[in-house]
Amino acid sequence: MRISSSQIFDAGVAGMQRIQSALYNTQNQLDANRRVLTPSDDPVASAQELITTQSQSVNQQYLENQGDAGNRLALEEDRLSSLVDLVQYIRERAVDAGNASYSDKQRASIATDLQQQLEQLKGLANSADAQGLYLFSGYQGSTQPFVTTASGTVQYVGDDGQRQLQVGASRDISISDSGLDVFARIRNGNGTFVTGGGASNTGTGVIDAGSVLNPAAWTGHSYSLSVTSVNSAVSPPVSTYSLTDTDPATGASTVTAGLNFTAGAAITQIPGINFSIKGTPTVGDTFSVTPSTSQSLFATVQSLINTVNTPIAGNTAAGAQLQIGLSGSLVNLDQALSNLGRVQATVGSRRSELQSLTDLGTDVNLNYTKRLNDLVGLDQVSAISLFTQQQIQLQAAQKSYVQISGLSLFNYL
Template identity: 30%
Template structure:
């Protein structure tokens, strides 16, 4: 009889613990809004959730990379727009400078304005990003990529590395072009060399027919170089615009993918509140019954004599 009483007590206690555990579990589900609170609730669903969460984290990294790439490309686009305006003005001035009726003083004044454009373009070419790094220096972004020598001539001292961002699983996008590709600064008749040649010749008084021939020759070659540079800047600008458009498309794709992930998680993990509330009420009744049964077992006389 003593063993029977102990057995009844243990059974009653186990039932109480089980009912209480189930009651608390449903309470946690309701408070969290999730059917799977612990991996043991549904190992398969929990494993799926881990995989989906990892995929979401990777996609968020791509989204962050797209933000960074868009910032760099937008800044580059702004620089290219300003550079285009500078070049257009410089071309206009070179046409004016070719007027044979101008005096040396007139040409010198045009040369002074061209020098302002020249310095403005150098400043644009040495633009910095929001982190204090030079935008167009390639991977050598800690120092100005365009430098002037004692004569004021510009050379490119950056590298030709192209910074890129992994903006999606299969897309490594160039986020900024190096200065060599944009301004084509080298030892031949590039943008800066063309402008400097024009500035120098306009500052030199014209002496006789030889001087006029030299003026015309330099202005013609400088104008041609500016035309080529302008076309190149427009080409890079078009490429930047295409990349910005692509980022918009990838954002939409990424957002849709995130929504799909959320739908998968919702279908496998979210709680059916109607069923949960019904189960909660049922477990509450079961817990109360188990509590009453446990109290009744404790009142058994033979149990008290043990």
């Protein structure tokens, strides 16, 4: 078969172009560190890559959301810890105010300190994050949750919601807590009932916070104890009282008279509970036992300030009222601390769940990366070896082309 010079040249050029194209493709693969540069290189792998990349993007977004949620909850947990420290300090000052050796002036100094702590409490309740969103305002992140009214009371103007953030395919997590839940929905008294003394009492009787003996037996009624006689000839004194039982549902009242109690001994006439009255009440003094209601932490601290600010010098009845007020405030502060602890526990639980989700998401992300590498990744060692081989082939093709193209009969004439 005859081969013309043009065929030789064309074949040589085509061979070099083919090797150059393969070398160029290998070079691009090395530059991109990818085996598949276009869908035509491997249609099946390209389709799987698209699906895997989309799944990885969604997973990455969840990881970012988890990080954002974790930061927000960490800030809330920090503020809650500060609140616990503040309430514990207020409680210590309340205990100090109960020191019988303190003068009215010393208690007034404590009241001034408590007023400053109340302002700090308001500041913590109105904490905001780096974006200016309030932590305890519910859904209304841009609304300051607590404001002081003209009468001096603290009012909540947020809502009862919890802001949510999606941190998984089927998991939304709360990244805030309502101010109502943290500061307002706190049961006063011992959580079941509240004891108190009449404002016009003239004796030294002091009622304690009481305790629940049988929750099922507690009626939820309001009770009023009125002292009808006092026998101070014995020690401790024995008093007679009448007990009025009022059903809040119907307003009906029943009175039981001629009941006795000894100062400091448990009074058990009310079903399911007991309490005691220390000191010596006088005839006409009254004491109350009512069902617990929700009382805000701000109201508790303000009530404590008012109690501590009341002068008692030379007035034994006022001293008894001070002890009753301080006792009630201490119980209410304990309830507030318990509520803060509950909220802290829920925040900690959410942070723990986020950490678990993040660990899982990170592992899933690594699996996606490995899957993508298996689909379209490049074996660097093999690619470099192929690149070197193609370079040698190209050099050989170029050299042989030069030699063949130089062949001519005219060289032998």
